[in-house]
Structure formats: C-alpha cells, structure tokens
Amino acid sequence: MRRFIYNSVGFVKVLTRYLLMVFFIGIISSGIALGNYSAEIDHSELKKSPDGGRPDSLLLQLRTHYARAVHDKKEVDAARYLHEMGRVMYQTGYYPQALDYYQQAEKRFREHRQDEPLARNLNDQGLLYYYSHQPDQARQHYDKALAIYQQTGNRAGRAETLGKIGQLYEKQQRYDSAFYLQRQALADYQSVAHQPGIAKIYENLGSIYEDLEQYDSAFVNYNKALLINKKNGDEIAQIEILNNLGDVLRKTGRYRQGLAYSWQALALAQQKGIRYQLTGAYNDLAKGYNLLNRNDSAYYYLNLSRKYQTDIYSDEANKQMALLQTLYDLEKKDNEIESLTHEQERARLITGAVVLIVLLVVVVGGLVISRQRLKLKNEQALRSQNEARNQLMLLELKNKKLEEESLKQELEIKAKELTSHTLHLIGKNQFLDGLRGTMESMVKDEKRDQKKQLKQLIEQIQQNITHDDHWDEFRTIFDQVHQSFLTRLQQQYDHLTTNDIRLVALIRMNLDSRDVATLLGVSTDSLRVMRYRLRKKLNLPQGDSLSAYIQSI
Template sequence: MKSIKTAENKCQFLYECGEFFYSKNVIKSEYFFNEALQLSKGKNNTMEGKALLKLGFIEKNRGNLSTSLRYFNKAKDIFKSTNDSVRFASIHFDMGYVYRYKNQKEKELQFYKKGLEFIKEKDEELMGKGYLHLGRYYTRLKKLDSSIYYYDKALEVFKKNNQDDRIYNVYNNVSNTYYRQGKYKKVIDIRTLVLNYAKKENSKLLITVNYHNLAAAYSELGSYNLALKYLDSAIVVAKENNFKIRLSKSYNSLAKLNYMLKNYKKSYKYLEKHKIYSDSIFQSQLSNTIEEVELQNKFKIETKNLQIINQKQAFDKKIYLIIISALLLLGIPMIVLLYRNSINKNKIIEGNLEKEKIKKEVLLEKFKRSEIEVKNLVADNSMRLEFLKQLLTQLKEQRKTYNSVEVKNYIKDLSFKIQQQITTESKLTLLKKKIDSVNDGFDNMLLTVYKELTKTEREVCALLRLNLSVKEIASIRNSSSDAIKVTRYRIRKKMNIPKNQNLEVFIQNLGV
C-alpha cells in the first residue's frame, strides 16, 4: 500500500481488495469498500459510485434495506452525472430487487422496466440481467408462462456470452418455477447442481439460499431428516456472514418443520429465533426510516430559511430601486413618504419573519413528537399469536393420547407457559391502542403540573390510568413488582396524595 503513489491507484487497490473478499469475508470487504469511498469522495466520481454500489449490496444482504437503497440512490445520481449509461441502467435492476424484499411490487416492476428502457440493447449482459429479474418477478406472481419466457431470454444471452455464473443464477431461479408447479425432484436436481457450483466459487449467499431451498423440496417429498440437515447447513453459513434475512427465513422453516414432526418445544424455540431476526430487520428499517425523515425535515427547514432570506433580499432591492426612481422623478417630499413606507413594510417583513420562525419551531416540535411515536412502534405479532394458539390446541389434543402421567404433566406445564405468552402478547397489542386513545396529552399535563415526576414515574402514571395492576405493569415494563410498588410510593409523595385516597382513582380523575 505504501508503494502506491497516486490516490487514484490507492482507490483502485482498495476497491479490488473489497471485491476479493466480497464472497469470502463480508466484514473485510465492507472495510475496503468504505476506505475506497472515503479516499475517492470529491476526487473520483466513478470510483465513489462503484464503492457505494458494493456497500449497497452488502447492506441488502444483511437485511438493512433502507440503508441499501440510500447507497444505491447516491450511486445512481453519480452514474447519471458522469453519463455512465450502463451502470445507470444496471442500478435500476438492483434497486428493483431491494423493493422486492420490501414487498413493494409496483416499484419493483417500475425499476426493472426503467432499467431495460435505459439500456436499449447497448449491453447484452445487462439485458440478460433485466430479463432474469423479470422472470423472478413473474414467478412470485405465479405467472409461470411469463417467468419461463424471460428466463429463456436470459439464458439465451448468458449462454451466448459464456457467462457460467449468470447461467447458474438462471437455473437457480428456474427451480423456483418448478417448485411452484410441484416438480420437487426436478428442483432437487437443479438446486444440487447450483449448490456444487456455488461451493466451487465460494459464493456464501448462493450456498445458504440453495441449502434452504433444497430443504424445502425434501420437506415437500416427506424426507424430513434431510430437510433438517440442509436447514442446519443454511443457518451455519448465514450466521458466519450475518445474513439476517436468510437466518429469519431458515429459522421460520425449522419452526414449521419441527411443528409437523410434533417436536413442539423445538418448534417454539426456533419460532422465537425467527422473531429475533425478523424484529432486528424491522428495527433496522425503522431506524433508517427515522433518519431519512430527519434529513427530509432538516432539508425543508433549511429551504424555508433560504426562501425567507431570498424574499427579503429581493424586497430590499425593489425598495432601493423605488427610492432611486423617486429621487429622479418626484424629489425629496416623495422620498420622505417612500422612506416611511419602507420602514413600515420592513416592520411587516420582520413580523412575517418572526411568524416563519415560530412556524419553524412548531415544525421541529412536531417532528420530535413524530420521532418519539415512530421509535415506539412495535412489529405486528398477529401471526405469532395465531401460531401459538394452534400449537396450544395441538398440545391439548396430544395430551389426551398419552397414558403416562409424567408426559401429561410435562405437556400441561408447556401449555401453561404458552398460554401465558399468548395472554401477555395479546395484552401488549391492545395496550398500544389504549395508550394512544386514552393518554393523548396526559404526559404533557404531568410535565406541566407535576414537574418533579421523572420519565419512568410519568410512564407508570399512564399505565395506572389504564387501571392496570402492579403485576401487569411489572410485566409490561420488564421489571419486578417491588420496583413498581416503590415507584407508586414516590408518585404518591410527589403528587401529595392523601393516604386515604386511592392512587389509581386520583390519577384517572386528573384533567388533561
């Protein structure tokens, strides 16, 4: 590295290192692409765009979809400004692929079609890439004739150019069509072929995808032990490379498979792991969405300030022109009148500026409240509740079939724990709606009237206002009953509530 003299050559070296580690070690690859990006900013637009593109792929594979789109959008703008028509067209396919995982079908198709429109047969390989994406799109819509049509067009392009990696990629997707047609043996033949190629090329993502899909095919054929084996392999590879989307999918499949095999305890364990990774992906997207909203609001505020300054400058210029014209045409008496008029108008402008300043402050305050609301959103758990209810019903039915008292007691104990989980999660789902409707403005009132209350004490007040018990509040806040009792005592003391007065009734009677 020290022997490389020019910054341009250093950027190229760092970028090539990132590409070398891309399918071998994601963390090292990300490090080199980031170094190339920092070194090329403002100096080498082409390299900056390429590094942003690669970082977008890494974030996409991790499940950080909003971050991935942010990288892709920056790269797209650079490719457009440098008239790099091939990369500009190509990145539309990549962005469409991200919208696929965000389940935004209209945007996905829109970007695929734009990519094909921009390329206009200038690059055969890229045309093949676009056909491949459209094949996948129509497979998921179950329009299998359309998907096969685009897969054949993609294969024709890739075979013509002897692109083995692309050919196997098409095979990989053709197997999805066979899967939907119920031709599971064909799926296994093709997936095995692609898996061997992926291992040869050491393509970690392709390896874990094919392990997962081989498991799905074997499961459909009733070969459950083989399915479990391939799912375990998929998880090992996904963990090594922090592929959160793949981990979420594989743990979900393991939960369903163990449920079919009546391994309810394992099924529940894997469902919880699936929840951890799916919630992690959701939180990542939520965090990135908040950051995007923050940037948008900051931009709006800065734009508004700039408009106000420009308006004032434009008005001042008009005033000066009027004064000069008046001097030439009407003389000093008219100038005096105009001067007074100018002072009055300046006062009006100052008043308007003050109003705009207040509006800006209100906008900032609204955004802060919106940010708090967004950060407090939780993932919808209706599917998980339904699964737990089905599992509980199945356990109750299974308990009747066993004669062993020990087995019956074990199933009874497990059923009780699952019932507790259902009750808690149902209550948490309803709690969010209650807090939104009941506690609107309540926290602001507490801040104004009882300034000594801490944030924790105000939150407990809000839950007491919903008439929840100490045990329920402790469960919701992941705390002990003793801790909640201590908090209640502090609230009573700070609010000066008499000992003979019920705390819940006092709080519920507070006006907002």
C-alpha cells in the first residue's frame, strides 16, 4: 500500500510540475491578460471577458487589433500584436503557429529598428526552442537578444537573458557554466535593484544546488528568493518556492518541516484560487504523509490532487477545443477574404482593361486625323520647296567651287601637321631606344648575388609583417568581443610577453588544449610548460583553475 501511494505520488508530482511549469511560463513570458506589456500595447483596448481570459477570446481580440494596425499602417503596433498572438499560441502548445507569429513580428521589429521589443521576441523564441528540445536554436536566439541588450545598456534585460542561458546550461548538466551565468545575472539585477529578478536568480541557483544534491545551499538560496518575494508581496512566486523548500527538506529526511512549507503553499494557493498550485500542494502533502507512514492522509491528499488535475485537464481540453474552432473560423474567414480580394482584383483588372482600350481607340483616332492634316501640310510645303530648290541649285554650284578650294587648302595644312607629328614620333622613339640601351648597361653591371639576397630579405620582411598584421587584426576583433580584456590584462600584469598574452586570449575563448597548441604552433607538452610559466607570472596559487581565473579578470 505504501509503495503504491509513493509511486502514485511520484507520478502525480511529475504531472504537477509539468502543469506548474506551463502555468508559470504563461505568467512570466506573456503577461497578456494581466497587461504586463502595457509599455507597448494599450491593453485597455482588450476587453475583459467573463470567461477569465480564454485563449480563443484573447486571440480574436488580438487579431482584431492587428488588422486595425495593418489598416492604419502602424507597422510597429502590428508587430507587437503578432508577438502577443505568438505568446498565446505558445502557452496553449501550438508551437509551429507560435513560431510563425514570432518570426513575422521579428521581421517587422528589425525593419523598424525596434531593439527592445526585438530582444524580447528573440528571448521568447529561444524559450519556445528550449521547450521543443532544440537547445542549439534556443542558444542562438538568446545570444542575439543578449547582444541587443548589451548594445542598448539594458542591464535588466541582459540579466534575464543570462538567466535563461544559465537554465539551458543547467538542463545540459554544465553546472559550472550555469553557476557563472546565473551569478552574472544576479550582479546585473542587483545593480539596478530589480527585486523580482534577484528573487528569480536565487531560485535558479537553488535549483542548480538541488540538482547537485547540495541541499543546504539549495535551501539557503530558495529561502532568499522567498524572503524577497514576501517583501514584494508576490504571493504567486512564493507558492512555487515554498514547494521547492518542502522538497529539499523531504530529501534530507526532515519530513515534518517539509510538510509545514507544503501547508503554507496550500494556503496561498487556496487564497489565490490557482488550481495548478493546489494540485502541487496536495501532491506534496501526500508525499510527506506517505514518508511519515500516515498512508490514510497521504491517500486522501493524493485523491484531492488527482481531482484538481482532472478538473484542469477538462478545462484545458475545453479551451483547446474552443481555440481550435477559433483557428478554423479565422482560417476560413481569411480564405474568404483572400477569395474576395482576388475577385476585386480581377474586377479592377477588367475595368482597367476596358478603360485602356477606350483610351487606345481615342488615341488612334486622333493620330489618324493628325496624320491626314500633316499630310496636307507636307504637300503644300513640298511645292514651296520645289520652287525654292531651283533657286538654291545655282547657289550650291557656286558654294561647291568655294568648298573645293577650301578643301585643298585644308589638305595642305593637314599634310604639314602629319609630317611634323611623324618627325616628333621618330625623335621620341630614338630617345627611348637610347634610354633603353643605357638601362641595359646598368643592369649588366649589377651584382646578381647581391640582388638575389636583397629580394630574399624583402620576402622575409614581408612575411613577418603579414604575420603581425594577422595578430593585430585578431587582437582588435578580440578586444571588441571581450570588451578591452587584453588592455585590462596588460594593466594588471605589464610583465607578460606577447606569447603570454596570446595564450591568455585563447584560454579566454574556452578552446581546448589541442586547439590552443595548434594555433600557437607548439606541442601539447610545450603548451603545458607555457601554462605552468603563465601561472607563475600570474601568481596563481596551486590548485586554482587557470581557466576560471582568466574568465574572472
């Protein structure tokens, strides 16, 4: 009986955590129904429906406002409504449709250089890829968002993105990198006194410690997050943290203390009326009582948890059906609009063709009439020309004689110019031929061995200059990416050589030893000696990680 209850509790626990994850993703990543995006969209336009903000009703409202924005040519507002529609589809599990809306919004944000909304859009796309088990795509979008926040100087946005990347590393069990990024995010949040963000990072750190089974550290960080959320009055965030604290205590055998936290979570969930949290709280109570061998109580609370789960699934199924019907209706309406648009376009084309034909008939008729009038004028002009032509013929004969005499004189002048030009070319060629002979004599007198050595020296100098140019180019790009890291390094350790600085830069890039040795052109044994000498120059104590120290500079 106890094993059955324990296994049932474990199964319900997994389902509950999934439901809670979806619920909190909806709260954190969207804020649509609550109006958290009011800095960009006037949510007073979105009517509060009695159905509690059902996704189908919300999607219809957003589509209406999107169509209005497109009609009014407000491209930025249209992009924001597309982003919101993507979030609605993401929360209800329609990832392909959500991605399509996100990408349409991203395109408009980029075209109109809306950096902050673009960064949020990229973070949301990264979250979608994260929960679609595509970590590489998620990381690419997080990196793009991070670059924007660093450029705009938004430390809160940077901290949020670093926290997401840290969670990605935690999922991949890269705990050192996860710790490093979460602490960077914590420092950014603290620098702007962003209390909800600070609480979230402490919760993330607690999760990493819990994965590593360092339960005391996990408890400390969860408790810090709880205290901040209590101070801020964020009761929804408190519920999840109280559940986490209860889990930690149960894992360390402090079952009764864990139950106390589960009861607090249940009280807050009942107060807020959040069924997802009620399911989790009852499930935690069932697990705690099961561990205390109070199976009757465990079975009772497990049944309550399952009841709420059944209600949630039923409600979600109804919402899914309503959303599917809405999507079908929207698609049908879009097809009808597209068909009507095509018919209107055909009508416009036919009307335009008729107008064009009428214009062509008028133009052709006008051209015919004009041509006839022009023909009559030409005949009259031709008669006048014939009369004048006879008079001009006599004058032309006289003019031809004069022209012949003039041409003869011009030919004589051209002949003289040609002769002068020919003599000039001959003289120039003689001069160039003499100059060529003189230069050939000079070349014959030179020492060829000395000339060969000079060429070799020039080639060697050029090779060395090219090599230094490559290093200068690498250093310039490296300083841009790592924010003057090499400058800070030389200020702290001015006795480092050029090779030392190159080794530090490659270690900073997280390259493995084989790649570093290849880039420096040395063996792995020589690289070990170089790393040992570098540790001595940096006065690094034995046992401390050289890579971690360089990352912290």
